[in-house]
Amino acid sequence: MSDIGYLESKEGDAQLGDYIALLKPRVMSLVVFTAFVGLVVAPVPVHPFVGFIAILFIALGGGASAALNMWYDADIDKIMRRTANRPIPAGRMTGGEALGFGLGLSGISCVMLALATNVFSGLFLAFTIFFYAVVYTIWLKRSTPQNIVIGGAAGAFPPMIGWAVATGGISVEPVAMFMLVFLWTPPHFWALALFMKEDYSNAGVPMLTVTHGRKSTRKHIFAYTLILAPIAIGTGFTSIGGPVYLAVALVLNLMFIQGAWRILKRDEAAAQADSYKVEKRVFYFSLLYLFGHFAALLVEKCLDMMGVSQMFGWF
Amino acid sequence: MAITKDHELHKRRLTRNLGLGGALIAFCVIVFGLTIVKVKNGSMMQGFDHEPRVSMTPAVEPVK
Numbered sequence: 001m002s003d004i005g006y007l008e009s010k011e012g013d014a015q016l017g018d019y020i021a022l023l024k025p026r027v028m029s030l031v032v033f034t035a036f037v038g039l040v041v042a043p044v045p046v047h048p049f050v051g052f053i054a055i056l057f058i059a060l061g062g063g064a065s066a067a068l069n070m071w072y073d074a075d076i077d078k079i080m081r082r083t084a085n086r087p088i089p090a091g092r093m094t095g096g097e098a099l100g101f102g103l104g105l106s107g108i109s110c111v112m113l114a115l116a117t118n119v120f121s122g123l124f125l126a127f128t129i130f131f132y133a134v135v136y137t138i139w140l141k142r143s144t145p146q147n148i149v150i151g152g153a154a155g156a157f158p159p160m161i162g163w164a165v166a167t168g169g170i171s172v173e174p175v176a177m178f179m180l181v182f183l184w185t186p187p188h189f190w191a192l193a194l195f196m197k198e199d200y201s202n203a204g205v206p207m208l209t210v211t212h213g214r215k216s217t218r219k220h221i222f223a224y225t226l227i228l229a230p231i232a233i234g235t236g237f238t239s240i241g242g243p244v245y246l247a248v249a250l251v252l253n254l255m256f257i258q259g260a261w262r263i264l265k266r267d268e269a270a271a272q273a274d275s276y277k278v279e280k281r282v283f284y285f286s287l288l289y290l291f292g293h294f295a296a297l298l299v300e301k302c303l304d305m306m307g308v309s310q311m312f313g314w315f
Numbered sequence: 316m317a318i319t320k321d322h323e324l325h326k327r328r329l330t331r332n333l334g335l336g337g338a339l340i341a342f343c344v345i346v347f348g349l350t351i352v353k354v355k356n357g358s359m360m361q362g363f364d365h366e367p368r369v370s371m372t373p374a375v376e377p378v379k
Contacts (some may be wrong), residue, residue, distance in 0.1 A: 016331050016334035019334065053349060112345075
């Protein structure tokens with residue numbers, strides 16, 4: 001292309017908003033919050049500025065993997081209504097731009113995290129990006145209906161990275177936080193899949209609702225909430241837990257299981273009759289569920305720092 | 316009236332140019348901030364290039 005041709009070409013002239021959309025800001029908020037909690041509840045204090053920079057680059061690393069995801073999935077994004085207006089399928093950006101942006105941001109975020117904190121954290125972030133972009137997006141998303149389960153691992157790594165930023169390693173507590181997000185993701189997304197009439201089948205993505213049917217999806221949601229509950233409550237007995245967390249976890253898990261039970265007991269006719277009222281309620285409750293657990297961990301840390309936990313003999 | 320005329324390309328790319336500028340400034344602030352924090356948290360620095368380091372020389376007993 002000549003210089004004049006380049007100047008006159010409007011193709012690929014993305015605006016700043018398109019680059020921000022490429023980072024999936026709403027998903028990033030979960031990454032920021034859980035990584036922040038992982039960093040704060042760790043037993044080693046971190047300088048506030050270093051902590052802020054660490055969270056920033058963990059979030060940018062998550063955003064970079066989202067950009068790589070949008071680059072690879074541009075063909076199916078074009079088919080699905082919900083994603084058709086993303087920068088690449090809408091024609092505001094070329095796939096190459098998104099790929100370059102994603103790869104560049106991945107490199108910067110991992111190197112900067114390693115330099116600002118420790119090499120282990122940088123490598124862990126690199127592994128997380130690889131896991132989401134390659135293992136989930138390229139390999140498993142289009143080949144198995146369990147894609148949500150495995151993809152959930154990528155979203156569950158941030159609290160572990162936050163912990164690694166502070167301590168330089170991994171122990172049972174960050175693994176508990178990982179398991180909490182990992183096991184929460186399937187019932188959260190399948191509840192959404194039940195009431196969102198997505199055209200996944202047209203796009204060739206094997207969603208559980210399509211491959212195994214809605215009845216089976218309801219069973220899966222209930223099974224996962226049952227597996228999730230002991231993990232979530234058990235976290236209360238680790239060094240980051242305490243009475244406040246245990247009380248919150250107990251209430252939230254009972255409510256989540258009750259919601260999943262109601263989903264299990266419904267059939268499609270009843271769900272359609274009231275426009276998936278129960279499924280929608282459980283989906284929105286699942287957001288509160290995750291926020292509540294991590295907020296309770298923060299409260300426990302505050303109580304610990306004020307010496308309240310020791311006063312009541314809790315470790 | 317401006318003495319130069321902006322090409323239409325500049326208007327089209329205004330937001331991304333501003334974004335890139337903002338990102339570069341933010342990056343400089345981050346590196347500067349990290350340098351300050353790392354230096355402040357670092358171990359004691361000593362500048363004894365052509366004389367014995369005070370911290371490495373044996374303590375001298377005061378003469379009675």
